[in-house]
Amino acid sequence: MSALREDIAELVAQEGPITLERYMTLALSHPTKGYYMTRDPFGASGDFITAPEISQMFGELVGLWAQEAWRAAGSPAPLRLVELGPGRGTLMSDALRVARIAPDFLSALDVHLVETSPLLEARQRQTLAAAEAPVSWSANVSQVPDGPAIVIANEFFDALPVRHFVQTERGWSERLVGLDESGALAFGVGERIEADLTVAAPEGSIIEIGAIGARIMRDIAARLVAQGGAMLVVDYGYTQTALGETLQAVAHHAYVDPLEAPGEADLTSHVDFAALARAATAAGAKVLGPTTQGDFLKQLGVIERADALKKRATPEQRGEIDVALERLTGAGDPKRNMGELFKVIAVTHPDMPPLPGFFQ
Ligand code: SAH
Numbered sequence: 001m002s003a004l005r006e007d008i009a010e011l012v013a014q015e016g017p018i019t020l021e022r023y024m025t026l027a028l029s030h031p032t033k034g035y036y037m038t039r040d041p042f043g044a045s046g047d048f049i050t051a052p053e054i055s056q057m058f059g060e061l062v063g064l065w066a067q068e069a070w071r072a073a074g075s076p077a078p079l080r081l082v083e084l085g086p087g088r089g090t091l092m093s094d095a096l097r098v099a100r101i102a103p104d105f106l107s108a109l110d111v112h113l114v115e116t117s118p119l120l121e122a123r124q125r126q127t128l129a130a131a132e133a134p135v136s137w138s139a140n141v142s143q144v145p146d147g148p149a150i151v152i153a154n155e156f157f158d159a160l161p162v163r164h165f166v167q168t169e170r171g172w173s174e175r176l177v178g179l180d181e182s183g184a185l186a187f188g189v190g191e192r193i194e195a196d197l198t199v200a201a202p203e204g205s206i207i208e209i210g211a212i213g214a215r216i217m218r219d220i221a222a223r224l225v226a227q228g229g230a231m232l233v234v235d236y237g238y239t240q241t242a243l244g245e246t247l248q249a250v251a252h253h254a255y256v257d258p259l260e261a262p263g264e265a266d267l268t269s270h271v272d273f274a275a276l277a278r279a280a281t282a283a284g285a286k287v288l289g290p291t292t293q294g295d296f297l298k299q300l301g302v303i304e305r306a307d308a309l310k311k312r313a314t315p316e317q318r319g320e321i322d323v324a325l326e327r328l329t330g331a332g333d334p335k336r337n338m339g340e341l342f343k344v345i346a347v348t349h350p351d352m353p354p355l356p357g358f359f360q
Contacts, residue, residue, distance in 0.1 A: 004033040004263035008177075009185060017178035017188055020247075021211070024161030027262035029116055035263055036117040036159075042088055047250050047266050050155050051234070051293070051338060052091035055324035057309070058154075059094025061300040062232065066095060066150045067105050068356050069230040073148055073349065076228060077108035080149040081133075084141065084216075085156035086113045087120060089127035095152075096131050109133035112144045141220060148228035151220055157276065158235050158268040160213045164245055165197055167205040172197035175206065177259065185259040199243070206245040210272055214279040221283035221347050230348040230355065236334075236341045237271030239290045246270035273343050280347040288346040288358035294329040294339025296357040302329060 008026055012018060028035050041047040051058040070079055083092050092111065099106040111133050115121045121137050128135050138144060141151075164175035171193040180186035199207060220231055249258040251265040258267055277287045289296075306325045310318045330337035346355055 002033075002261045002264050004030055005185065005261065007033065008262055009179060009183065012177065012179050012185070017176035017190070019163060019190075020175050020177060021161040021163045023177040023259075023262070024267050027265075027267050028159065028161065030263060033263045034117075035266055037119060038263065040088065040120065040123055041266055047252060050087060051328055051342075052094065052154065053088065054327050055321070056090075056094045057302055057305050057324065058297070058328060059091040060098045060305065061297055061302055062091060062152060062154070062234075063095025063098040065232060065300060065355070065357060066152065067099065067102050069150050069232075069346075069348075069352070070105055070108070072353050072355060073228055073230065075104065075108070076148040078110045078147060079105075079108045080112055080144055080147055080229075081109050082112045082114065082141065082144050082149050082151040084114045084151065084153040085159060086115060086124050087155075089113070089124035091152065091154055092124075092135075093127050093131070096128075096133060100132070106132060110145075111135040113137050114141050114144070115139065141216065146227055149224065149231075150229055151224075151231035153231065154234045156235070157210065157213045157216075157233065157271045158237070159266075160210060160216070161267075162213075162247065162269045163209045163211055164247070165194060165207045165209065167201045167203050168193075169203055171195070172199070172207065185262075187259070201243055205243050207243060208245045208247070208269060208272070210269070210275060213271070214275055217276045217279040217347070218283050221280040221285035224347060224349050225284040228349050230346055230352060232344065232346050233271075233273075233276065234293060234296075234342060234344050235271040235273075236338075237273050237343050239273050239343060241272055241274045271343075273345055277345060284350065285347045286350050286352060288348065288355060290343040290345045291358060292340050293342035293344055294331060296344040297329050299357050299359060 042053050116139050165172045166175050166189045173189040176188050176190050178188045246269045249256045249265040249267050256265050273290045280287050306321050310321050329339040331340045334341040
């Protein structure tokens with residue numbers, strides 16, 4: 001049994017069942033035993049690999065997108081270049097390297113990394129030790145100083161806790177984590193009926209709501225409307241809100257039971273891009289997309305970038321670049337290829353012109 005599982009079982013024994021959102025918050029972000037607090041899950045030896053870890057091309061193109069968005073916003077200085085959940089800091093490092101080709105952009109940058117894990121923050125500090133722009137860290141996006149901002153969120157929203165509601169014979173009720181007769185963590189439902197949820201669905205249906213993600217999106221969108229700028233969201237997810245749940249737990253590249261080993265497995269869910277777009281629009285912002293990661297990267301020139309890298313590469317490296325290109329942009333086989341499973345939206349100030357990656 002994981003140490004955190006014992007802690008949570010004891011908490012539930014004392015206080016009663018907890019919401020899935022609280023369970024996920026503990027499993028991911030418990031200060032000493034949470035998943036992100038105790039490990040670096042990225043890369044071939046970790047639990048999963050993300051686009052910036054697959055190839056430098058990803059961060060470079062996101063960096064070029066940020067430059068374009070900055071120009072479209074009237075080249076404000078300073079520009080807060082913000083990244084939510086930067087992992088190892090690889091994306092930002094690649095984005096800052098391509099910023100060298102635009103000295104006016106580079107000199108406007110004030111970089112802010114929003115990270116809850118001290119371990120990953122330390123890793124990001126290493127990666128960005130030689131950064132040519134000032135970099136600061138905070139645990140919450142509300143701590144980023146005022147002013148025009150470009151906000152990047154790659155595989156951030158999928159890592160946020162979600163709530164589940166279950167259709168019972170009396171109506172929708174929140175899914176809770178409690179204890180079964182043997183004392184093991186088990187799913188159940190609360191007593192309270194959610195009168196606000198009126199979706200018609202057969203008994204046993206589940207609705208997944210990313211309330212924390214929607215709140216973060218609303219706050220950032222309101223900031224962009226008031227102070228200017230744009231946000232780019234890349235993640236696996238779906239474009240129409242639908243019934244059903246997508247909670248998954250992964251440890252060492254394999255799916256496990258989400259209640260089995262809190263703190264030792266990564267808990268994520270697929271992102272409801274329609275819900276994020278509604279939160280942004282409600283705050284007065286404009287939403288571009290959704291498009292797919294494959295189409296987004298191709299429109300930004302990933303094929304040309306791969307060709308340029310291949311010209312300077314050994315035959316073995318050329319093979320690796322082709323494999324990376326296929327993983328980043330390829331369709332089908334979502335276990336391997338990210339091109340279609342991953343979606344991209346931008347959220348902008350209402351006056352922002354259309355941005356690259358989202359041209360029709
Ligand atoms: N963007 C990176 C990492 C994605 S994993 C990449 O693509 O490689 C999710 C990241 O979000 C991790 O860095 C994790 O520590 C961070 N994170 C999770 N919840 C967070 C929260 N509530 N606030 C800030 N960062 C968070």
